[in-house]
Amino acid sequence: MGLEGVGMGDGFGLGLGAAAVALIGRLGNRGLSMMNTYITRNYTAKLEITNSDIAYEWMLGHLASRRDFTAHYQIGTSFKKTQAGAIKKLDFNLQPTAGTHYLWEKKPGEWIPRPIKVERTRSQPTASNVPFETIILETFCSNKTEGRERMLEILETARAEAFAKMDTSMTTQIYGTNGQEWSLLSTQSKRPLSSIILDPMECERILKDLKSFVGNKAWYDGMGIPYRRGYLFYGTPGSGKTALITALAGELKYSIALINMADHMMDDSRFLHLLNKAPPDTIIVLEDIDCAFQDRAKLIEGDKRFAGMSGGVTHSGLLNAIDGVTNSDGRILVMTTNYIERLDSALIRPGRVDFAREFKNASDAQICGMFLRFFPDSPDTHAWNFLTGVRSHNADISMARLQAYMMSHRDPVKAMENTAKLASNTSSTAFDGSDPVAPPELELSHFLGKS
Ligand SMILES: Nc1ncnc2c1ncn2[C@@H]1O[C@H](COP(=O)(O)OP(=O)(O)OP(=O)(O)O)[C@@H](O)[C@H]1O
Numbered sequence: 001m002g003l004e005g006v007g008m009g010d011g012f013g014l015g016l017g018a019a020a021v022a023l024i025g026r027l028g029n030r031g032l033s034m035m036n037t038y039i040t041r042n043y044t045a046k047l048e049i050t051n052s053d054i055a056y057e058w059m060l061g062h063l064a065s066r067r068d069f070t071a072h073y074q075i076g077t078s079f080k081k082t083q084a085g086a087i088k089k090l091d092f093n094l095q096p097t098a099g100t101h102y103l104w105e106k107k108p109g110e111w112i113p114r115p116i117k118v119e120r121t122r123s124q125p126t127a128s129n130v131p132f133e134t135i136i137l138e139t140f141c142s143n144k145t146e147g148r149e150r151m152l153e154i155l156e157t158a159r160a161e162a163f164a165k166m167d168t169s170m171t172t173q174i175y176g177t178n179g180q181e182w183s184l185l186s187t188q189s190k191r192p193l194s195s196i197i198l199d200p201m202e203c204e205r206i207l208k209d210l211k212s213f214v215g216n217k218a219w220y221d222g223m224g225i226p227y228r229r230g231y232l233f234y235g236t237p238g239s240g241k242t243a244l245i246t247a248l249a250g251e252l253k254y255s256i257a258l259i260n261m262a263d264h265m266m267d268d269s270r271f272l273h274l275l276n277k278a279p280p281d282t283i284i285v286l287e288d289i290d291c292a293f294q295d296r297a298k299l300i301e302g303d304k305r306f307a308g309m310s311g312g313v314t315h316s317g318l319l320n321a322i323d324g325v326t327n328s329d330g331r332i333l334v335m336t337t338n339y340i341e342r343l344d345s346a347l348i349r350p351g352r353v354d355f356a357r358e359f360k361n362a363s364d365a366q367i368c369g370m371f372l373r374f375f376p377d378s379p380d381t382h383a384w385n386f387l388t389g390v391r392s393h394n395a396d397i398s399m400a401r402l403q404a405y406m407m408s409h410r411d412p413v414k415a416m417e418n419t420a421k422l423a424s425n426t427s428s429t430a431f432d433g434s435d436p437v438a439p440p441e442l443e444l445s446h447f448l449g450k451s
Contacts, residue, residue, distance in 0.1 A: 043149025044140055047155070051133040052181055055155060059135050061165070062158035063101075063118065064094045070101040097123045105139070105150075114139055114172075116154075172246060173255035175282065179265070180273055182257060190250030196243055197369035197399065202357075203244065206231075207251055209355055210332065214252060214298030217330065228331040230322070230352050234340040235359035238400025241336045242287070249283050254332070261313070262291035275321050278331070289335040289416060290342040292318055315344065322352050362399050364391075370402050375412040382412055389419035397422055413427045 049056050063069055073094040098120045104113040123132040135156065141147030176185040178255040191201050213229045220227035233241040249256045257278045259271070279283050284291075292313050313321075322333065335353070337343060348356065362370070367390055368383040375382065390397070405422055409415035 012057070026332040039218035040088065042144065043142070043147075044138060045144075045151050047137045047151040049135045052277075053387070054182075054277075055159065056133070056135065057157040057184070058162040059155070060095045062154070062161055063082045063096050063135075065161065066103065069094050069103055069118075072097045072099065072101070074098075088262075103137075106156075128231065172250050173279075175257040175279055176253060177259055177266075177274055180270055182274065182277065182279055185258075188246075191243065193247045193251055195373065196240055196247050197366045197373060198240065198244070199363065199365060203247070203281050205247060206244070206355070206357065210248060210252060213332070214330075226351075227329050228333065229354050231334040232334045232340075232348055232353040232356040233334060233359060235338065236361050236398055238340050239359035239361065241359050242285075242397050245283060245285055245334055245336075252283075253281070255282045256281055257284045259284065261286055261288055264312070266313055268313055268321070271313045271317060272321040272324060275324060275331075283332045283334055286333065286335045288337060289347070290339045315347075317344060319352070322347075350413055361396050362402050366399060370399065370406060371412070371415065374406040374410075375415070378412045382416060386412075386416045386419065389416055390422055393420055393423035 022292075040362060049059055064073070074097045075092055075094060075387075096118070101118045101120070103116040103118055105116055106113040116137055119136045119138075121134050121136070137151060139147070139150060141150060170190060171187045172190050173184055174186045174188060175182045177183075192205065196203050211230070217227050233244065235241070245256065248254075259266070259274060275284065335347075340348075340358075347353075364387055367387045371383040371386045372378065372380075401422070405418075406415060
């Protein structure tokens, strides 16, 4: 009896057949997957941008501006307020939602538009409270070089559009920290240097110093000196430290990147990361540097929100970051403080601070200068009378207070007559002038929660 006799032949045959089918299936699958890998490697191009990269915002802006792209938007509304709190300027900033979208690109000479898959993903917020986000662009290409060029072209378009928007000839960009990253807080009209009233030629002297630094890398390299410059502006509140930084940035066509040293979430690694990743052509401002080591450990102790956080930048962390060798080429760092006596001499030694300037309450020249800034057509004698009035009340006043007073007196005669109001030393007192003038823009100090 053959094997067939007991029916084993049938079973074996069936088994063999099934095995063969399975094998063919597996080989087929394998073949398909190999083919897939081959095509993916050679005929598709992929670009991934994470939100820690500066190009992320550019790409979001570019995608949002494409009419052919998507109708699924998420909105980020930005606005500016007057000092009275009224909303002055409102912008709806549309961005593609998280998910998959498609772009259609047709280059000159191409017949059929090519689809580009755009995937925006977002994960849960990390400890820094910032969600991790990515944009992945993916498309077909005829070869790797063409794919790479295609991706770079889109990136370049996004960059050019973003740069055109932040035209630094008329405006100054203010960046702030958002967890580990920098984000654009505001774009402001440039503040003219002439609006800063210091002692004669003082602004020019500081600007000259900055200009002799910018673009002089070869000299620094030749001398073996790290190519960076540190400034310290210290002194009375409301004396023009931040205002001067804004004006200097405008002159240099630089942006401003603010780091609030009193931020509870700041620690050594975050601080170093931020310094190294600051946007290009930026003046980095460490506001209220004396607050960096205020006993924050105590503040956050026992507060669940700060569980696991180290509680601020350490002294050595700050010095290491300032001295850092990575990415400090061409860095301009300005530290400000109202309390220079609280600063450690190691922090302000030459090399870390190359230029220090004290800001005081208004000098006679500044009082006259402020008067003439508000009433440029007044004769010098009016400015002199105003000064005499201010000093007769023995008022030692800040420039900020003087400015607030002038804003409430649009009439030079009223301004000269009312100087008794300046005698009060409380800078928080509002002036009840009949003719208040709204300030033109939000001040830098607003972004540090000072206004
Ligand atoms: N020297 C100045 N020239 C022109 N405006 C000034 C001057 N000083 C202060 N101001 C005005 O006063 C306001 C406050 O100034 P600013 O924020 O620059 O002071 P600050 O010295 O940085 O104060 P703080 O130490 O509190 O941060 C601004 O509106 C600014 O325009």
